[in-house]
Amino acid sequence: MAAEGAGGETFAQLLIGQADRRGDASAIREKRRGIWGNVTFAALSEEAAALSLALAGRGLVRGDRIAVIGENRPRLFAAIAATHALGGVAVPLYPDCGATELAGQLRATDARAIFAEDQEQVDKVLEILPDCPGVQLVIYDDDRGMRHYVHPGLVDHAHLMAEGHEIAAAQPDAYRAAVAAGGGEDEAFVFFTSGSSGAPRGVIFTHRALIGRTRAAAAAQGLGETDTTLAFFPPGWLCQTMVSYMSAMAVGLCICCPESLETLIDDMRETAPSALLTTPRMLDAIFSRISTRMEETGGVNLVLYRRALALAQRVGRQMTEGQAPGAVNRFGMAAYGALIYAPLRDFLGMSRLKSACSTGDTLDPAMQGFFQTLGIGLGQLYGSTETAFFVAMQRPGDTRPGPLGAPLEDMEVRIAEDGEILVRSDGVMKGYLDGTTARDAEGWLHTGDAGRLDEAGRLHMIDRMDALGRLADGTPFAARQIESRIRFSPFIREVVVTGEGRDRLCALIDIDTLAVGRWADDHAIAYMGHVDLASQEAVHDLVAGIVAGVNADLARDPALAPLQIARFALVPEELGTENGFLTPTGKVRRQAVTDRFAALIEALHAGRDEVVIEAATGEEGHRGEIALKLRAPGGTGGPGDRRAA
Structure with missing residues (x-):
């Protein structure tokens, strides 16, 4: 295994080890304008050296936190590598993060510098810079549209590289000396949680913790130097960065960066990766x-x-x-x-x-x-930001639907009396930015998730502890288990099931505009936009058939039979990250949805057939009153319950 031959206590030391042993091997491949480019480990190490020396020359020191904002791109990976070479702490942030949230995260981490991918990210940073006095340097990669930008502390990537090469020529040993000074207990990363059940929180990790978790995960998957992975989720998600950047450093696999989400399938077909996170x-x-x-x-x-x-x-x-x-x-x-x-x-x-x-x-x-x-061989993986994700996973050859797999060898997992999953390992977070750790006196980290361990020691996830509910008659339910079944239909984009303290379950459903739109075209149904499409009687019939099919599936399981969806409504607004209903990784912010559609939920549970609410009309962001139909499952959409019809 490559991990065994790649020595080093920090990611920067691992990179130098990879460059010395196999410098010509591909570390990163990137597709731009339809052409795949290649960055070797030697080239990545050289770029990290120049950038880190330039950062030091501009006054940044060991322990400083440096934010990285953008998609998976070689230069942003080089920025992370340079941060670690300097002895700094990398803070990957989501590129679609709003200006207000971004400012809060930069202040929370006390970031001293920012690597931004392009004009969109730079504009957002410059807008909030007065509220982030700690930021002294903003480096951008793609200069399209930025030729005339003038701002103190704003510098392009190429200019910073030139500064670093000059310093390297004068101090040829400075890079390796700085890297050698690092240790495994140094802070390596700060990642922010998704915020699906509250405001995002900054989580601190050391080099030793993340290197150990990455190697354990690679060993469980059988990954090494000959493997490739496709990185299409943003680096702000810890799990993606572990599977891409950290795995490249720790076990030597190659990262492939697709051109865009629109070309993802084509890019996957061209690279044929051996490892995939989804x-x-x-x-x-x-x-x-x-x-x-x-x-x-x-x-x-x-x-x-x-x-x-x-x-x-x-x-x-x-x-x-x-x-x-x-x-x-x-x-x-x-x-x-x-x-x-x-x-x-x-x-x-x-x-x-x-x-x-x-x-x-x-x-x-x-x-x-x-x-x-x-x-x-699609398997499930359980974990969270605080646990460095790889807590339990289904290994190749043991991917039966249902369980999440056995815990990894360096992970202890037990279930508390109230059903909460507890985790203990040296590889979990050092703590939150506010100084708390979520650990009890015995060192068990409380995940906030409900689950169980079966007789074979495999973990089963039920739901978030704060999302578990009970009907008025005391019947317990886990909304996610039902939502995932409805979402299996290609016509359904997202679902939120409600019923806490009620006499029945109801569902808010967000249709997939593209899939349902094509279905409507095939059935000669005229519509204009998402709002109009979601109001069509035929679309309601289609979704009613899908929900009826799920209810029939639930009825076959005695434990789930009482949990039928009694009524549903199609939400008039698409649930997305831009309007705050989804996290950057696609999880529903349940509280945001239920707060926004509180009147709709009340009408559903009251048994009404129609309700009028204020919603976006889809016309340049205008809002107005919309009459929504509320339905019970059934109708003529049966053939589309689990496939395109």
Whole structure:
């Protein structure tokens, strides 16, 4: 394993080790304007050296915190490497973070410098700079639209590199001397939590903790120097940075940076990664794209796809229940494997995957079963920012839908009396920025998640502790378990189930505008925008059929049978990060949704058929009153309950 040969107590020391041993190996590949470029470990180390020396020349010192704002790009990874070479603390932030939230995070971390990807990020930083007096230097990468920017402390990446090369020529040993001075207990990163159940909090990690967690995760997945991974989530998400930058340093794998989310499938097909980190939302989008493409194809291919999908669902359900597929199903799997499943794997760029992990939210067993039926060993991963994510995971060959897998070898996990998951390890966070640690007297970190351990020691996630609810009759429910089942449909983008203290469960549903729009076109239904589409009677019938299908699935499980969705409504506004309803990683900010649509929720539970609320009309942000229909499951949409219709 590469990790064993890559010595060093800090990420900067690991980078020098990789550059010395295998400098010509690819550290990062990036696609720009349709062409893949390559950055070797030697080139990355050289760039980190120049940048770190330039930062030191401008007055930054060991222990300073340096923010990085942008997508996965080689120069931003070099900025992180330079920060560590200096002895500083890297603070990756989400690129779609609003100005107010960004200012708060920069003040909370007392950031001294900022690496910004492009004009959009620089404009946001310059707007809030008066409120962030600690920031003395702003470095930008892409200079498009910025040729005439003049501001004290603003410098482009190339100019800073030139300064660093001059210093390196005069002090050739300075870079390695600075790196050698670092230690494993030095602070390495500050990451902010997603904020799905409260305001984001800054979490501090040491080099030793994250290097250990990264190596343990790589060992569990069987990853090493010959592997590649596709990095398409922002570096502000700790899990993505562990799977990309940290894994490149600790085990020597290669990071592939796609050109954009729009080209993601094409980029995956071109790189054919062996390791992939994904989320239920991303899998929903991929499944929706597959279904849409097959609907457009039509003919025999569509008939075969629908039959193959139905078989995948049956087999997935059997796998969830711990049953082995029968002889007929095994024969069908083999036949469809050659006709449908293998071509789909190639189309998705997943033909070489040996480790695929889904995390960030509950994954519907049917969705996991679908990908596994395609021959993709999709497993689940459990963790949080505070625990450095890799707490429990399904290893290759043990990916039965349902459990989240066994804890990693360096992780202790137990369940508290109230059902909360407790974690203990040397690899968890050092603490929050405010000085608290979320640990009890025995060192157990309280995750805030509810779960259980089965007889085989595998962890099962139920929901957030603060999201568990009870109906008025005392029946307990976990909203996420039901929401993930509804969201499996390609027509559904997001769901929020409500029912705490009520006599029944109801759901707010956000339709997938693209998928439902194409369905509406195929059925000659005219509409103008999301609001109009969500108000169509035929769309309500379609969603009613989907919810009815989920209710039927729930009825087959005695533990879930009482948890039927009694009524639902289609929300008039798309739930997104830009309006504060989703976190940057795609998790629902449940409180934001329930606060915004409180009147709609009350009307649902009161049994009303219609309610008038104020909402965005979709016309240049204008708002107005909209009459919404409230429905019970059923209707004519049955054929679309689990596939494109």
